[in-house]
Amino acid sequence: MDLDTARFAQGLHEHTAGFAKAVAGADPEAPVPTCPEWPLRVLAGHVGQAHRWAADLIRSGPAPVPDPFEADPGAPGEWSAWLQAGAADLAAAVLAAADRPVWTYFGPRPATFWLRRMAHDTTVHHADAALAAGAAFEVAPDLAADAISEWLEMLSHPVMATLRPGFSALRGTGQTLQLRPADGVGWLITRTPGGVRWTRATDTADVTLTGPVEDLLLVLTRRLSADRVTITGDHGLAEHWVAHSAA
Structure with a gap:
Protein backbone atom coordinates (compact mmCIF):
# COMPACT_ATOMS: atom_id res chain seq x y z
CA MET A 1 0.00 0.00 0.00
CA VAL A 139 -10.22 7.84 -11.89
CA ALA A 140 -6.70 9.05 -11.17
CA PRO A 141 -4.01 6.56 -12.21
CA ASP A 142 -2.57 6.24 -8.69
CA LEU A 143 -5.95 5.31 -7.23
CA ALA A 144 -6.74 2.93 -10.09
CA ALA A 145 -3.39 1.18 -9.66
CA ASP A 146 -3.84 0.81 -5.92
CA ALA A 147 -7.38 -0.49 -6.45
CA ILE A 148 -5.99 -3.25 -8.68
CA SER A 149 -3.36 -4.15 -6.10
CA GLU A 150 -5.91 -4.14 -3.29
CA TRP A 151 -8.26 -6.42 -5.20
CA LEU A 152 -5.45 -8.86 -5.94
CA GLU A 153 -4.43 -8.78 -2.27
CA MET A 154 -7.94 -9.84 -1.34
CA LEU A 155 -8.22 -12.47 -4.08
CA SER A 156 -4.96 -14.06 -2.97
CA HIS A 157 -5.77 -14.16 0.75
CA PRO A 158 -6.60 -17.69 2.02
CA VAL A 159 -9.78 -16.52 3.78
CA MET A 160 -11.37 -15.63 0.43
CA ALA A 161 -12.01 -19.33 -0.21
CA THR A 162 -14.47 -19.13 2.68
CA LEU A 163 -15.89 -15.68 1.94
CA ARG A 164 -16.31 -16.24 -1.81
CA PRO A 165 -16.21 -19.98 -2.63
CA GLY A 166 -16.63 -19.16 -6.32
CA PHE A 167 -13.13 -17.75 -6.40
CA SER A 168 -11.82 -21.32 -6.15
CA ALA A 169 -12.32 -21.41 -9.94
CA LEU A 170 -9.27 -19.13 -10.18
CA ARG A 171 -6.95 -21.86 -8.97
CA GLY A 172 -4.75 -23.36 -11.64
CA THR A 173 -1.55 -25.14 -12.46
CA GLY A 174 0.78 -22.24 -13.08
CA GLN A 175 -1.05 -20.25 -15.75
CA THR A 176 0.03 -16.62 -15.81
CA LEU A 177 -1.73 -13.36 -16.64
CA GLN A 178 -0.14 -9.95 -17.01
CA LEU A 179 -1.98 -6.67 -16.48
CA ARG A 180 0.22 -4.15 -18.26
CA PRO A 181 -0.66 -0.44 -17.98
CA ALA A 182 0.35 2.00 -20.67
CA ASP A 183 2.75 3.58 -18.14
CA GLY A 184 4.47 2.01 -15.17
CA VAL A 185 4.99 -1.49 -13.81
CA GLY A 186 2.26 -4.07 -14.30
CA TRP A 187 0.87 -6.98 -12.30
CA LEU A 188 1.92 -10.58 -12.92
CA ILE A 189 -0.71 -13.04 -11.69
CA THR A 190 -0.10 -16.77 -11.32
CA ARG A 191 -2.86 -19.33 -10.84
CA THR A 192 -1.61 -22.08 -8.53
CA PRO A 193 -3.32 -25.14 -6.98
CA GLY A 194 -3.41 -23.22 -3.70
CA GLY A 195 -4.92 -20.04 -5.14
CA VAL A 196 -3.93 -16.79 -6.78
CA ARG A 197 -0.42 -15.40 -6.42
CA TRP A 198 0.71 -12.04 -7.77
CA THR A 199 3.53 -9.55 -7.83
CA ARG A 200 4.21 -6.13 -9.31
CA ALA A 201 6.28 -6.99 -12.36
CA THR A 202 6.36 -6.58 -16.10
CA ASP A 203 7.19 -9.95 -17.63
CA THR A 204 6.05 -12.43 -20.23
CA ALA A 205 2.85 -14.34 -19.46
CA ASP A 206 0.39 -16.75 -21.03
CA VAL A 207 -1.89 -13.79 -21.66
CA THR A 208 -1.31 -10.05 -21.34
CA LEU A 209 -3.96 -7.34 -21.02
CA THR A 210 -2.58 -3.94 -22.01
CA GLY A 211 -4.25 -0.55 -21.72
CA PRO A 212 -4.76 2.52 -19.54
CA VAL A 213 -4.73 1.59 -15.86
CA GLU A 214 -8.30 2.92 -15.48
CA ASP A 215 -9.50 0.51 -18.17
CA LEU A 216 -7.57 -2.39 -16.65
CA LEU A 217 -9.31 -1.76 -13.33
CA LEU A 218 -12.75 -1.64 -14.91
CA VAL A 219 -12.11 -4.77 -16.98
CA LEU A 220 -10.75 -6.58 -13.91
CA THR A 221 -13.90 -5.70 -11.97
CA ARG A 222 -16.10 -6.51 -14.98
CA ARG A 223 -17.38 -2.98 -15.44
CA LEU A 224 -16.03 -2.89 -19.01
CA SER A 225 -15.74 -5.75 -21.47
CA ALA A 226 -12.29 -7.17 -22.10
CA ASP A 227 -12.28 -5.81 -25.65
CA ARG A 228 -11.67 -2.37 -24.12
CA VAL A 229 -8.02 -3.42 -23.68
CA THR A 230 -5.54 -5.20 -25.93
CA ILE A 231 -5.26 -8.95 -25.26
CA THR A 232 -2.16 -10.81 -26.37
CA GLY A 233 -1.87 -14.56 -25.91
CA ASP A 234 -4.44 -16.99 -24.54
CA HIS A 235 -7.79 -15.20 -24.92
CA GLY A 236 -9.64 -18.07 -23.25
CA LEU A 237 -7.51 -17.68 -20.13
CA ALA A 238 -8.30 -13.96 -20.01
CA GLU A 239 -12.02 -14.59 -20.46
CA HIS A 240 -12.05 -17.22 -17.72
CA TRP A 241 -10.22 -14.91 -15.31
CA VAL A 242 -12.54 -11.96 -15.91
CA ALA A 243 -15.61 -14.18 -15.58
CA HIS A 244 -14.56 -15.43 -12.15
CA SER A 245 -12.70 -12.54 -10.53
CA ALA A 246 -15.15 -9.63 -10.60
CA ALA A 247 -15.66 -7.55 -7.44
Missing part, protein backbone atom coordinates in the same frame (compact mmCIF):
# COMPACT_ATOMS: atom_id res chain seq x y z
CA ASP A 2 1.92 3.02 -1.29
CA LEU A 3 -0.74 5.71 -0.85
CA ASP A 4 -1.27 7.46 2.48
CA THR A 5 -4.35 8.12 4.58
CA ALA A 6 -4.83 11.60 3.17
CA ARG A 7 -4.86 10.26 -0.40
CA PHE A 8 -7.42 7.59 0.42
CA ALA A 9 -9.61 10.18 2.14
CA GLN A 10 -9.29 12.46 -0.87
CA GLY A 11 -10.20 9.60 -3.20
CA LEU A 12 -13.19 8.64 -1.07
CA HIS A 13 -14.54 12.19 -1.14
CA GLU A 14 -13.82 12.65 -4.86
CA HIS A 15 -15.64 9.51 -5.91
CA THR A 16 -18.50 9.96 -3.47
CA ALA A 17 -19.07 13.42 -4.95
CA GLY A 18 -18.62 12.00 -8.44
CA PHE A 19 -21.19 9.30 -7.73
CA ALA A 20 -23.65 11.91 -6.46
CA LYS A 21 -23.10 14.04 -9.56
CA ALA A 22 -23.54 11.05 -11.89
CA VAL A 23 -26.95 10.13 -10.44
CA ALA A 24 -28.27 13.68 -10.02
CA GLY A 25 -31.55 13.95 -11.89
CA ALA A 26 -31.53 10.29 -12.95
CA ASP A 27 -34.49 7.97 -12.47
CA PRO A 28 -33.95 6.32 -9.06
CA GLU A 29 -35.53 3.13 -10.41
CA ALA A 30 -33.30 2.99 -13.49
CA PRO A 31 -31.50 -0.35 -13.74
CA VAL A 32 -27.75 -0.56 -13.17
CA PRO A 33 -26.37 -2.79 -15.97
CA THR A 34 -23.22 -3.71 -14.05
CA CYS A 35 -25.20 -4.54 -10.87
CA PRO A 36 -28.16 -6.17 -12.62
CA GLU A 37 -30.28 -6.79 -9.53
CA TRP A 38 -30.06 -3.18 -8.32
CA PRO A 39 -31.77 0.03 -9.43
CA LEU A 40 -29.90 3.31 -8.89
CA ARG A 41 -31.76 3.87 -5.61
CA VAL A 42 -30.32 0.66 -4.13
CA LEU A 43 -26.85 1.41 -5.48
CA ALA A 44 -26.91 4.86 -3.86
CA GLY A 45 -28.24 3.36 -0.64
CA HIS A 46 -25.51 0.73 -0.61
CA VAL A 47 -22.71 3.28 -1.00
CA GLY A 48 -23.87 5.49 1.86
CA GLN A 49 -24.82 2.49 3.98
CA ALA A 50 -21.39 0.90 3.53
CA HIS A 51 -19.59 4.07 4.60
CA ARG A 52 -21.68 4.30 7.76
CA TRP A 53 -21.31 0.59 8.51
CA ALA A 54 -17.52 0.83 8.24
CA ALA A 55 -17.44 3.94 10.46
CA ASP A 56 -19.56 2.22 13.12
CA LEU A 57 -17.37 -0.89 12.90
CA ILE A 58 -14.25 1.18 13.53
CA ARG A 59 -15.84 2.83 16.56
CA SER A 60 -17.75 -0.10 18.06
CA GLY A 61 -16.56 -3.38 16.57
CA PRO A 62 -17.94 -5.76 13.95
CA ALA A 63 -21.61 -5.88 13.00
CA PRO A 64 -23.51 -7.91 10.40
CA VAL A 65 -23.12 -6.70 6.82
CA PRO A 66 -26.29 -4.70 6.09
CA ASP A 67 -28.73 -5.47 3.29
CA PRO A 68 -28.49 -2.84 0.52
CA PHE A 69 -32.23 -3.12 -0.10
CA GLU A 70 -32.82 -1.91 3.45
CA ALA A 71 -30.77 1.27 3.01
CA ASP A 72 -32.71 4.53 2.82
CA PRO A 73 -30.85 7.29 1.00
CA GLY A 74 -33.89 9.57 1.19
CA ALA A 75 -35.40 11.47 -1.70
CA PRO A 76 -33.18 11.73 -4.79
CA GLY A 77 -32.64 15.43 -4.16
CA GLU A 78 -31.14 14.53 -0.77
CA TRP A 79 -28.75 11.86 -2.03
CA SER A 80 -25.71 14.09 -2.51
CA ALA A 81 -25.74 15.46 1.03
CA TRP A 82 -26.51 12.04 2.52
CA LEU A 83 -23.74 10.34 0.59
CA GLN A 84 -21.14 12.96 1.39
CA ALA A 85 -22.10 12.93 5.08
CA GLY A 86 -21.45 9.18 5.19
CA ALA A 87 -18.04 9.60 3.56
CA ALA A 88 -17.14 12.35 6.01
CA ASP A 89 -18.22 10.16 8.94
CA LEU A 90 -16.00 7.31 7.76
CA ALA A 91 -12.98 9.56 7.24
CA ALA A 92 -13.46 11.05 10.72
CA ALA A 93 -13.73 7.59 12.31
CA VAL A 94 -10.48 6.49 10.64
CA LEU A 95 -8.60 9.61 11.73
CA ALA A 96 -9.85 9.25 15.31
CA ALA A 97 -8.77 5.60 15.43
CA ALA A 98 -5.23 6.45 14.27
CA ASP A 99 -3.24 3.19 14.12
CA ARG A 100 -5.53 1.23 16.43
CA PRO A 101 -6.24 -2.24 15.01
CA VAL A 102 -9.86 -2.89 14.06
CA TRP A 103 -11.77 -5.90 12.81
CA THR A 104 -11.48 -6.81 9.12
CA TYR A 105 -12.29 -9.91 7.10
CA PHE A 106 -8.58 -10.75 7.22
CA GLY A 107 -7.93 -10.28 10.92
CA PRO A 108 -7.05 -7.12 12.88
CA ARG A 109 -5.72 -4.33 10.68
CA PRO A 110 -5.23 -0.56 11.10
CA ALA A 111 -8.42 1.43 10.58
CA THR A 112 -6.94 2.73 7.33
CA PHE A 113 -7.88 -0.66 5.87
CA TRP A 114 -11.51 0.45 5.75
CA LEU A 115 -10.72 3.86 4.29
CA ARG A 116 -8.79 2.18 1.49
CA ARG A 117 -11.45 -0.51 0.98
CA MET A 118 -14.29 2.00 0.83
CA ALA A 119 -12.38 4.45 -1.36
CA HIS A 120 -11.91 1.74 -3.98
CA ASP A 121 -15.38 0.26 -3.55
CA THR A 122 -16.86 3.74 -4.03
CA THR A 123 -14.70 4.28 -7.12
CA VAL A 124 -16.05 1.13 -8.76
CA HIS A 125 -19.62 2.00 -7.81
CA HIS A 126 -19.06 5.50 -9.18
CA ALA A 127 -18.29 3.74 -12.47
CA ASP A 128 -21.51 1.71 -12.07
CA ALA A 129 -23.51 4.89 -11.58
CA ALA A 130 -21.86 6.66 -14.50
CA LEU A 131 -22.47 3.73 -16.84
CA ALA A 132 -26.12 3.53 -15.74
CA ALA A 133 -26.75 7.26 -16.07
CA GLY A 134 -24.66 7.86 -19.20
CA ALA A 135 -22.33 10.17 -17.28
CA ALA A 136 -18.59 10.65 -17.63
CA PHE A 137 -16.24 8.69 -15.38
CA GLU A 138 -12.55 8.93 -14.67
